[in-house]
Amino acid sequence: MPALEMAQETGKLVSWLKKEGDKVSKGDLLLEIETDKAVMEVEATSDGVLGGITGEVGTDIPVGQTIAWILKPGEEVPSEAKPQPQAATPVTEAIQSADESSPQSSTSNSTARVSPKARRLAKENGIDLNSVQGSGDGGEILASDIQALIDGGHHDSHPPAVQTESLSSIGRLMAERTVQSWTTVPHFFLQREVDATALNSLRASLGPGVEQSSGVKLTHTDILVALVARALARHPRVNASWIENGIRLNSDVNVSIAMAVQDGVVAPVVHNADTATLGEIAKQRRELTDRAKAGRLRPTDFAGGTFTVSNLGMFHIDSFCAIITPPQAAILAVGQIADSVVAIDGVMVVRPVFSMTISCDHRVLDGAKAATFLHDLAESIREPNL
Structure with a gap:
């Protein structure tokens, strides 16, 4: 998952423009990613064959996480995932550590992973992460899980008297x-x-x-x-x-x-x-x-x-x-x-x-x-x- 703008933590995979096994050339449009600003097209960075697709359409994926491979002809998909870039992991961990050490940490989900965007949405809308069932890998709580609760209106048994409106990604930015x-x-x-x-x-x-x-x-x-x-x-x-x-x-x-x-x-x-x-x-x-x-x-x-x-x-x-x-x-x-x-x-x-x-x-x-x-x-x- 590439970083397409400053301070980007995750990207939503909108669509794959190539499919598993397709030959790609450097500069070919490969996939579409939604960030806080817009939906952006991402180009292939080299020639090869697209394989080992793990990124699922519609999911929010942390920047730096491997979502596919561009392979040489005859090359196999590596058996183990490529390590996360050194710049990406500390940022995510620092954000999570800061949240967990804050006074609000008592409402945070202590067992499941929570994406930074999901944690922010939950905090802004008063959602208890302990009550959220994550749909990501290993039960990770994604921004889409929180948004579904917001849209469904099930996250608060005592709704406020004043009606609120959730901001879009562009509005929030x-x-x-x-x-x-x-x-x-x-x-x-x-x-x-x-x-x-x-x-x-x-x-x-x-x-x-x-x-x-x-x-x-x-x-x-x-x-x-x-x-x-x-x-x-x-x-x-x-x-x-x-x-x-x-x-x-x-x-x-x-x-x-x-x-x-x-x-x-x-x-x-x-x-x-x-x-x-x-x-x-x-x-x-x-x-x-x-x-x-x-x-x-x-x-x-x-x-x-x-x-x-x-x-x-x-x-x-x-x-x-x-x-x-x-x-x-x-x-x-x-x-x-x-x-x-x-x-x-x-x-x-x-x-x-x-x-x-x-x-x-x-x-x-x-x-x-x-x-x-x-x-x-x-x-x-x-x-x-x-």
Whole structure:
């Protein structure tokens, strides 16, 4: 069971795309795994014959556990399971030891193995692990066992008066990460209103050509990603990341786009957005959106983001403050474009205006650097050059 993302403890085996005895080549799609973020396809890492499949579809399997073998022609499946990787075992044991030594250990199942995800679900929903019959190997209690009790409503003979709703994997991960960011990253916020007249004109003039060449409709988000990325290239400190020993200046400009999916938000990445054309950005954004809605984002879709854009204009939101995605230094929140009365050369006129709010990590950016970036971005939107 591969680790497809940081802090992953288990993976749910969704399906085998090859069957026992099939010949496989390096790069062939081998299986599908569901993590906290999405269902991801896993490729074969070498040529050979698939054999010795032990991973069962629908089960949560600890990272590092052998679920199959890729064999050379004529090679037999080893008689003994391959030892667990050294990095995987201590992590699981440390989690279990910490839980068993805590005050809540009196409610833990003392004889059966419990997966970390199952233990967390049980704790969150007040389920006594001693009353759970595990369906895993050797009676191991899996997350699916706990979820079945939650869905069936049999785990609590005295249900609370207030109705509760269990979070999905994506919802739980989003909750954990936003709490971590909000409580550990010193946020500050700057806001700027921008005239969108030129932005609207640019979309109207370039949109048909982009759609004809790429087959994708050009959006305001596509143009903003392009302008943001080029501004980031001029302001490398805003494109930086906070790391343990200080500040890392990222060499690439990779813009994450916040997207709403069922039960949460994901932020896949448009790589090298500062040098990409509008058509390339629009095509990448469309592909990422389609995969996000289908729950089929790949690990590479999340990798390497250096800055995030979150646009809620399509939901008729005027302005908002977003929470930073560590280790990124900042995130830009964009509101809807709406007609507003503004003064131009002393004359009151109606113009399309929208709000931009940048949330910044004060460890990486001070107010002056962030303000200079936001002003530069606003000017590039007022007079775009793409």
